[in-house]
Structure formats: C-alpha cells, structure tokens
Amino acid sequence: MVRETTCRGCGAPIVFVKSKLGKFIPCDAQLVRYRANPDGKDVVVVEGEGAVRCDLDFEGLPTGMARVSHFATCPRAGEFRRKA
Numbered sequence: 001m002v003r004e005t006t007c008r009g010c011g012a013p014i015v016f017v018k019s020k021l022g023k024f025i026p027c028d029a030q031l032v033r034y035r036a037n038p039d040g041k042d043v044v045v046v047e048g049e050g051a052v053r054c055d056l057d058f059e060g061l062p063t064g065m066a067r068v069s070h071f072a073t074c075p076r077a078g079e080f081r082r083k084a
C-alpha cells in the first residue's frame, strides 16, 4: 500500500512506503531502478520490506524498482528530526 502526499517541509511529492514491520517511511514519489548490494553506497526503501542497501548507479540488470527515503533528499529534513 502506497499513500501519496506532499512533504510539509519542501512541498515535494512524497509517498509513504510500508516496511516489513508495518512502519511507514516517507520517500520520494519517483520510482528508481536499483541493484541490491550489501556493500552498496546507496539505500532504497522497498515496499513491504524496508531499507535495502544497494547501488543506484550500476551495470547489468536491476533487482527491481524502489524509492529513495525522502529524509535523504529533503532540503529541510533536519527540521523534521528536531521536531521528532
């Protein structure tokens, strides 16, 4: 289940992606292709799973489509952390 909304901080379109533990993680609405890699430098949030370490810049076939956590890209993410 994916809920679409707008970031209260920067106004970007975001979605809440549900993790394996039932926690909703705010992510960029844009889907990206990723390749799972335990030693990768990037992290994506996979629907029904949660954060997965991966590479977003890779060669070959992608593992699938996922989203980047909005905390990683929001210019005002620091304000959310202070409030929380």
Ligand SMILES: [Zn+2]
Pocket (backbone or CB within 6 Å): 007, 008, 009, 010, 011, 012, 070, 074, 075, 076, 077
């Ligand atoms: Zn934002």
